[in-house]
Amino acid sequence: MPPVPDGAPPDATERAAIAAALTRGAQRGRLLEILLEVRDAKGGVGISPAGLAAVAEHLRLFPSEAYEVATAFPAVNYAAATPYATEGCGDLVCGLLQGAPGAGVCRNRCDGARPAPVARTFADYRAAGGYGQLRRVMADPGAAARMLAQLSAHQAVGRAGVGFPVGEKWRQVMAAGGTPVVIVNGDEGDLAIFKDRFILETDPHGVLEAALVAARVTGADLVFLYVRDDYAPIHAIVRRALEEVAAAGLAEGIGLELRRSGGAFICGEETALIASLEGRAARPTERPPFPTTRGYLGRPTLLHNVETFYRLTAAWGGTPGSPASVLLDPQVRLFSVSGRVCAPGPKPVRGLSRLADLVEIAGGMQNGHALGGLVIGGSSGTLVGAADCRRPLADLLAEGLRLGTGGAIVFGADDEPRAIAARMAAYLARESCGQCGPCRIGTAHAARILAAPGPLDLPLLDDLATVMGEGSLCALGRNAGRFLGRLSLPGRGASA
Ligand SMILES: Cc1cc2nc3c(=O)[nH]c(=O)nc-3n(C[C@H](O)[C@H](O)[C@H](O)COP(=O)(O)O)c2cc1C
Ligand code: SF4
Incomplete structure (x- = not known):
């Protein structure tokens, strides 16, 4: 149990870090950000109990409220003696497939060591027609209604x-x-998913x-980018x-x-995300009310x-010229391919006919490995065996397979x-709030x-799946139930 905040003064370094963070904004809603800023100023070591007590006093919070937030977020690294390091996916890709559990391999490097991509600049984005739609919407009051009609015509759907x-x-x-609030959800916290990273690092202005x-x-009147x-x-x-856009008056x-x-x-679940923006612990809340009607600080939230x-952006013709622009084609699906392949990474694919084709697109299997199957859709996704990976994808989808956010972890026959x-x-047990x-x-x-070890108690797993599916408040617990219920393991039939 981490120590509770106490009243002894923080040391000089921490005092300076706290003062600087509070100068940038001393509202409760910035509590998580303040704690992360202090952590960064201390070289990754989290705020001390004394420092937390000082922050709580400044923000007029009970020490227990600040403590609840500080201990709810691993990244705050509260009262830790060593710098924060992401745990990595000792859980799956790094741990299982690369045999390096917790060996400092961060889970967001599941796409291998790629050269750092270059983000399209503000100038290049505008030169390609970027921010034209924003200017039209700003100049013409009728453009907003047309925009809604365009969204419906494009049958735009959420990609989470x-x-x-x-x-x-x-x-x-x-x-x-x-007055509504807009939030861009770039938490991307699931295992081996890196599609949003690909978009933000190549074409942030889109x-x-x-x-x-x-x-x-x-x-x-407010837009948050939550990354x-x-x-x-x-x-x-x-x-x-953000600075470029603000300076241009956009x-x-x-x-x-x-x-x-x-x-x-x-943190990526919408109500938990909103709680963290309000300076509270990231715990999902019951819906309704949905964030669309009652979200950030009780305001309608998109x-x-x-x-x-x-x-x-495809609804108004898009802004071609970036690697991410392939996504302007609605038929293209963005997969995060990782695991035992030669060239893991973000893979935009048009018209995928079989899951096994993802392996070829990602450079084929690593030396000495034959395809064993894929985990599709992240930590609560589906284990699809090699035989099913070679069947038409359309058939698997008709049988109920969901691609989710396009995670595809390739494993070997061994x-x-x-x-x-x-x-x-x-992983789900560790991440359950x-x-x-x-x-x-x-x-x-x-x-x-x-x-x-020993034989698997499938009826018990099925019971657990039912209880979690029906008794959980958010999709983490509900989908954990679904994931177990669909498990294709020795003793049970086909995957998907
Ligand atoms: C445990 C959990 C984690 C989630 N993580 C993310 C995330 O990292 N990014 C995201 O966009 N949505 C995430 N979601 C879904 C969000 O709650 C929300 O539905 C989504 O951001 C809506 O986006 P869309 O309208 O673009 O589909 C998560 C949901 C759950 C239950
Ligand atoms: S289902 Fe799990 S993660 Fe979701 S609110 Fe309940 S305990 Fe938390």
Whole structure:
């Protein structure tokens, strides 16, 4: 148990770090960001109990409130003696496939060591027609209504996994009353998913223009870009883009803020994300009310995934010229391919006919390995065996396979599917925020069952799946149930 905040004064270095962070903004909503800024100023070592007490006093919070937030986010590294390091996916890709659990291999490097991509500049983006739509929406009051019609015509849907219609979400926000807030969700906390990173690091202005268009159309006065804490190079790219846009007068009357998430998968769940922006612990809340009607500080909130915003630019013709521009074609799907392939990375694919083709697209299997199968759709996705990977994808989709956010972890014929499932379950157990019993107990129990030697108790796993699916508040617990219920392991039939 980390020590509780106490009243002894922090040392001089920490005092200076706290003062600097508070100067940049001393509102409760910035609590997570303040704690991350102090951590960074201390070389990755988290704020001390004495420092936390000082921050709490300054923000007029009870020490217990500040403590709850500081201990809820791994990235704050509260009261730790050593610098923060992301845990990496000792859980799956690095741990299982590369045999390097916790060996400092960060889970957001599952796409291998690529040369750092170059972000399209503000000048190049504008030269290709960028920010034209934003100017039209700003200049012409009728453009907003046309924009909504365009979204419907394009059948734009959310890209975070569920596929909710974008136009419908915008209409709900506009009908709610009050001044809305727009949030770009770039938390990207799931295992081996790096599609949003690819978009933000190659074409940040495409995302920003779409978010600003959304703000103008819905009448929002505040836009948050919420980006995963360990995407440090992207923070620099986004900060610069925000400054450029503000300097060009394209965000007049709209507050633009970059905020970092707290290093937990649950930070990306929309209500938990909003809680973290309000200075509270990232724990999902019951819906309704949905964020569209009652979100950030009770205001109507339009929240979309990075890719969703980026693809909206296609509705007005897009801005060709960046590697991410291939996504302007609605038939192209962006996969995050990792695992035992020669060239892991973000792979935009048009018309994928079989999952096995992803392996070829990612450079083929690594030497000495034959295809064992794929984990599709992240930590609560589906284990698809090699035989099914070679069947038509359309058939698998018709049988209920979901591609989710396009994660595709390739494993070999020598990798044990049960061990992979155990690691997926262990990841979900670690990332459960713990407030619902079925999820907290069920994920941990499932991980234990899968990791234990001996025959697998499939009826018990099915029962756990049912309880978690029906008794969990958010999709982490509900999908953990689905993932277990679909498990294709020795003793059970086909995958997918
Ligand atoms: C545990 C959990 C983690 C999530 N993480 C993310 C994330 O990292 N990025 C994201 O866009 N959506 C994430 N979501 C989904 C969000 O709650 C929300 O539905 C989504 O951002 C809506 O975006 P869309 O309208 O573009 O589909 C997560 C959901 C859950 C349950
Ligand atoms: S389902 Fe799990 S992660 Fe979601 S709110 Fe409940 S305990 Fe937290």
